[in-house]
Amino acid sequence: MNGFLYSLTLQWKLDIRSKSLLVTYYIVPLIFFLLMGGIFTSVMPEMGSTLIQSMIVMSVSMGAFLGLPPSLIETYGSDIKKIYKANGVPIHLGLVTMVLSAFVHLTMTCMVILLLAPILFSASLPGQLPLFFLALAIYIFVSLSIGSILGLTVNNQAKLTMIAQLIFLPSIMLSGIMFPITLLPDFLQTIGRLFPASWGYRLMLENGCSLENLWYLILVSCIAIISCILLLNKQKSN
Secondary structure, eight states, rough: OHHHHHHHHHHHHHHHHOOOHIIIIIIIHHHHHHHHHHHHHEEEEEEGGTTHHHHHHHHHHHHHIIIHHHHHHHTSSSSSHHHHHTOOOOTTHHHHHHHHHHHHHHHHHHHHHHHHHHHHOOOOOOOOHHHHHHEEEEEHHHHHHHHHHHHHHOHHHHHHHHEEEEEEHHHHHHSSSSOOGGOOOOOHHHHHTHHHHHHHHHHHHHTTHHHHHHHHHHHHHHHHHHHHHHHHHHHOOO
């Protein structure tokens, strides 16, 4: 247990020193929040009631899809994996520590948004904070599980960036966080529902924490966990 906590602390410190992770976990999401928060609430004042949820979904998605996978490639696509094997370190330790560290980073970014949005843009705080935090934790976990699949599957950084963008951008544009999803054609609404961002956004809305909005995220997370286990076993045998 002490070894695991040490590995987790070390991973968190390494993340802090990584400029690319600082950009994807903190700098870009918070700049986007400051810019778009002002635009949204100026053009559509009613957006203040959902601004926190919208910006949090965007921030979590960016960190999970663009921040976590490159770190996994650096570990499982390099000689670090061989060091794990040579020293008898479980192959899954790197994934677990990176995911937990990313979870902490993304939670901190979300807390900044939650605290600043009401002050800067008169955004409405979630009425039921315990349920909101539960929904937030679920969405962060689901997003990181998808990011883990990307990092364990794609071994090329350039290809990974392209694939991650192909997942990140549609999930943001078609999830309803930028504009009401009802403005989209029916076929785009259907495509948007395939992305967890759409379900995570609804789950965090007022009175949205229900099985109706939760079942799809549970399904995706179960598939992602099984996929990660299979991919790690494949890494172990290589």
